[in-house]
Amino acid sequence: MTGRAHARASALVAPVPEHDRQIGVVRDHLVAAVAEAMAHTAPGGLVEVTGASIDGQWSNPTAPEEFRWKPAFVRRSLGLALVRACVEGRFKAPATAAEPVVAEALDCWRQTGWRTYHWEPWLAGLAPGARAVVLAEAVTWASALWVAFDWAALGSRCLFGAPNDLWTCPGPRTVRLKGRADVQVVLAGDAYSLPGTSDDSQAGDRQTIGVPSEDPRCTADTSSVALISVVSGRPGELWQEELAFPALVAGLRWPSRPVPARVVGLWPDAATVRMVDIDDRLLGATSERVVAAVRRAHSELAIGLTAA
Amino acid sequence: MFVTPILQTAAMFMTAPTTRGASPVISPSEPHAASPSMMTGSHGTPLAGPGLLERLRMTGRARPQADPSLAAELGAGIDSGLAAMGLSADGLPALEQRLALEWAPGTSDTPADPFATGHRDRLVVTPTRLRRALICARHRELTAPSARPLTVAMACGALVDVLFRQLVTTGAIGDPIEDGMAALAIDDYQAPLVAWINDLSESERGGLMTEVCRQSEDLLARWPTFDPAWMPRTKDVLRAGLAGGAVELMTRVDLVIGRPAASEGSVALVDVISGPRRLEHRADRHLEALVETLRTGASPFAAATYYTQTGELDVDPVSPEILVAASQRLLAGMSALVSQVLGRPVAGCRAGETLPLGDGCPACAAEPLAALARTTDAVGWMTVLGEGEGLADRPQQVTDPAHHPYVGLSDDITRAPQFRHEVAA
Numbered sequence: 001m002t003g004r005a006h007a008r009a010s011a012l013v014a015p016v017p018e019h020d021r022q023i024g025v026v027r028d029h030l031v032a033a034v035a036e037a038m039a040h041t042a043p044g045g046l047v048e049v050t051g052a053s054i055d056g057q058w059s060n061p062t063a064p065e066e067f068r069w070k071p072a073f074v075r076r077s078l079g080l081a082l083v084r085a086c087v088e089g090r091f092k093a094p095a096t097a098a099e100p101v102v103a104e105a106l107d108c109w110r111q112t113g114w115r116t117y118h119w120e121p122w123l124a125g126l127a128p129g130a131r132a133v134v135l136a137e138a139v140t141w142a143s144a145l146w147v148a149f150d151w152a153a154l155g156s157r158c159l160f161g162a163p164n165d166l167w168t169c170p171g172p173r174t175v176r177l178k179g180r181a182d183v184q185v186v187l188a189g190d191a192y193s194l195p196g197t198s199d200d201s202q203a204g205d206r207q208t209i210g211v212p213s214e215d216p217r218c219t220a221d222t223s224s225v226a227l228i229s230v231v232s233g234r235p236g237e238l239w240q241e242e243l244a245f246p247a248l249v250a251g252l253r254w255p256s257r258p259v260p261a262r263v264v265g266l267w268p269d270a271a272t273v274r275m276v277d278i279d280d281r282l283l284g285a286t287s288e289r290v291v292a293a294v295r296r297a298h299s300e301l302a303i304g305l306t307a308a
Numbered sequence: 309m310f311v312t313p314i315l316q317t318a319a320m321f322m323t324a325p326t327t328r329g330a331s332p333v334i335s336p337s338e339p340h341a342a343s344p345s346m347m348t349g350s351h352g353t354p355l356a357g358p359g360l361l362e363r364l365r366m367t368g369r370a371r372p373q374a375d376p377s378l379a380a381e382l383g384a385g386i387d388s389g390l391a392a393m394g395l396s397a398d399g400l401p402a403l404e405q406r407l408a409l410e411w412a413p414g415t416s417d418t419p420a421d422p423f424a425t426g427h428r429d430r431l432v433v434t435p436t437r438l439r440r441a442l443i444c445a446r447h448r449e450l451t452a453p454s455a456r457p458l459t460v461a462m463a464c465g466a467l468v469d470v471l472f473r474q475l476v477t478t479g480a481i482g483d484p485i486e487d488g489m490a491a492l493a494i495d496d497y498q499a500p501l502v503a504w505i506n507d508l509s510e511s512e513r514g515g516l517m518t519e520v521c522r523q524s525e526d527l528l529a530r531w532p533t534f535d536p537a538w539m540p541r542t543k544d545v546l547r548a549g550l551a552g553g554a555v556e557l558m559t560r561v562d563l564v565i566g567r568p569a570a571s572e573g574s575v576a577l578v579d580v581i582s583g584p585r586r587l588e589h590r591a592d593r594h595l596e597a598l599v600e601t602l603r604t605g606a607s608p609f610a611a612a613t614y615y616t617q618t619g620e621l622d623v624d625p626v627s628p629e630i631l632v633a634a635s636q637r638l639l640a641g642m643s644a645l646v647s648q649v650l651g652r653p654v655a656g657c658r659a660g661e662t663l664p665l666g667d668g669c670p671a672c673a674a675e676p677l678a679a680l681a682r683t684t685d686a687v688g689w690m691t692v693l694g695e696g697e698g699l700a701d702r703p704q705q706v707t708d709p710a711h712h713p714y715v716g717l718s719d720d721i722t723r724a725p726q727f728r729h730e731v732a733a
């Protein structure tokens with residue numbers, strides 16, 4: 001690992017300054033503001049706000065495309081599995097992990113049944129040429145993450161690919177916040193005791209690749225965590241709010257747990273790594289951006305209704 | 309740890325072909341038993357195996373030391389040039405929208421430019437846009453995406469492109485046609501091309517298969533498996549922001565090897581081209597080196613182009629001079645691009661004052677308009693205009709460097725510290 005990767009890992013787990021993170025106050029403000037923003041909207045379909053929405057990107061929720069698996073949809077999930085396998089010391093680099101990890105995933109799927117998994121049935125049905133595209137996407141994605149941090153310094157503190165956090169804001173029209181963090185790192189307290197992540201279980205069961213069957217954070221209820229988020233493109237003006245968004249959603253979704261204290265963003269395309277510590281100011285600013293995103297959605301919905 | 313070990317490790321095996329079922333057997337011959345066309349490369353026998361990797365790793369020059377000040381100087385120089393053109397954050401979104409119209413999906417049967425849509429807040433500059441900006445208006449019109457016909461050569465390029473990626477990732481290629489078509493069909497982006505290939509006549513399809521199989525066989529014979537320490541990744545997207553983020557340089561490199569290091573250049577960039585060698589490929593790889601330098605602060609140690617048709621490998625050690633020249637070409641292209649979109653000359657840096665029109669058009673030098681109009685076949689320049697897709701085209705044409713619009717700029721190579729003052733002047 002390079003010195004830069006080691007420095008990033010050290011900074012990631014460095015002690016977090018004491019900050020107020022009053023998620024209850026933020027929540028109350030957010031509920032009121034979203035309700036106001038959507039006050040004159042007829043009840044209807046779902047409005048979903050993601051990290052990309054914070055930066056102004058928006059897709060019309062009234063015209064969703066029919067979902068079809070693509071390599072780009074698999075690269076994160078599979079890429080995280082590759083990095084995880086490398087962190088466990090099973091492989092030297094993502095490139096060598098790709099074929100065996102996929103083979104293991106498909107074996108698990110065939111033994112267990114498709115309902116537990118998501119992309120495995122699709123990948124299993126692909127011809128070798130198409131499958132190679134999926135692997136190539138995942139390896140490239142994983143390589144950027146793998147070289148960005150000194151994973152040996154993070155050890156078993158890491159949890160890869162936890163489920164998305166979803167929080168629904170009450171109101172006449174359903175507004176849902178979807179937060180996603182690629183890696184969670186315990187800052188203090190016990191490390192995660194997931195099968196395959198702790199020292200005593202590396203030779204035993206393995207976590208399912210894809211969506212874990214249950215929220216694994218139960219072992220870290222009282223621990224402060226940091227998040228690593230892999231973001232496409234380049235950091236924009238609102239990069240701090242974009243990074244803070246998954247922490248905000250996690251705090252809203254799990255009010256009894258500590259709000260994630262720190263978020264590190266990795267923009268592989270731009271070779272950029274940035275970090276923010278989460279405090280009330282940033283949570284408030286992020287919730288303002290959520291409201292702005294909801295207002296944009298409201299405007300588009302209104303335009304759509306007028307056009308119709 | 310640097311990207312490439314001092315010596316290749318024992319893991320550097322020659323790639324063994326994989327065959328399945330009744331697929332045509334691809335029997336890679338010995339590395340030196342190449343087909344006659346491969347033997348005619350300017351470097352003699354194409355490199356293969358460890359020799360090919362050694363050529364990539366050892367450029368003949370010491371690897372450049374990481375120099376963030378160089379990247380900062382380059383960025384500042386370009387920003388200064390853009391500012392001199394009057395580009396501002398306020399004006400760029402409108403430019404982007406006008407450019408997007410030219411590349412909008414649905415205007416032709418060809419795939420839309422994936423880089424040109426969805427960016428309303430910044431002007432995205434890709435190698436394709438830069439090349440198009442630096443050719444004359446007539447060539448630009450004849451080679452517009454909406455005028456671009458699909459050809460067997462383009463199909464060959466697309467197939468070889470995905471096969472190369474497969475080889476790097478899995479170390480094997482089975483049935484080249486089967487694998488290649490499956491890779492192209494995996495999402496909608498190449499759907500028009502896949503449909504076009506499926507509609508080919510038997511003879512055309514036979515010709516396509518023959519050439520794809522030949523190039524696939526050569527890839528298998530020449531490219532060994534990478535040591536994992538080289539961190540090979542394919543179709544890597546590189547982005548760098550300029551002018552405070554209002555302009556974004558964006559490119560996609562076919563193969564990137566090497567782990568980023570803090571002390572010296574440890575990354576090599578490789579473009580894969582299935583068509584003939586052209587002068588513009590050099591400019592493209594230098595632009596990629598510039599983007600990598602701007603985004604990481606450390607320049608790559610090598611920028612290379614590999615030609616699957618012949619096995620030729622052009623490798624340039626990346627130097628400050630190359631990066632400065634690439635910056636100047638970028639500014640010339642930006643000036644031309646903005647002038648074309650606005651419909652008026654743009655005052656700006658010295659590099660941008662001479663717009664590459666008329667006799668200065670590199671496309672005209674390679675293929676006169678008269679010939680292009682007579683055949684109404686813009687394929688020749690499609691190779692140059694393709695977005696790293698390795699598009700093949702007609703037999704090699706000679707591009708006279710003397711007619712190249714930015715050769716003069718290259719002759720005026722300056723050191724990075726001086727570049728700043730030149731642009732400011």
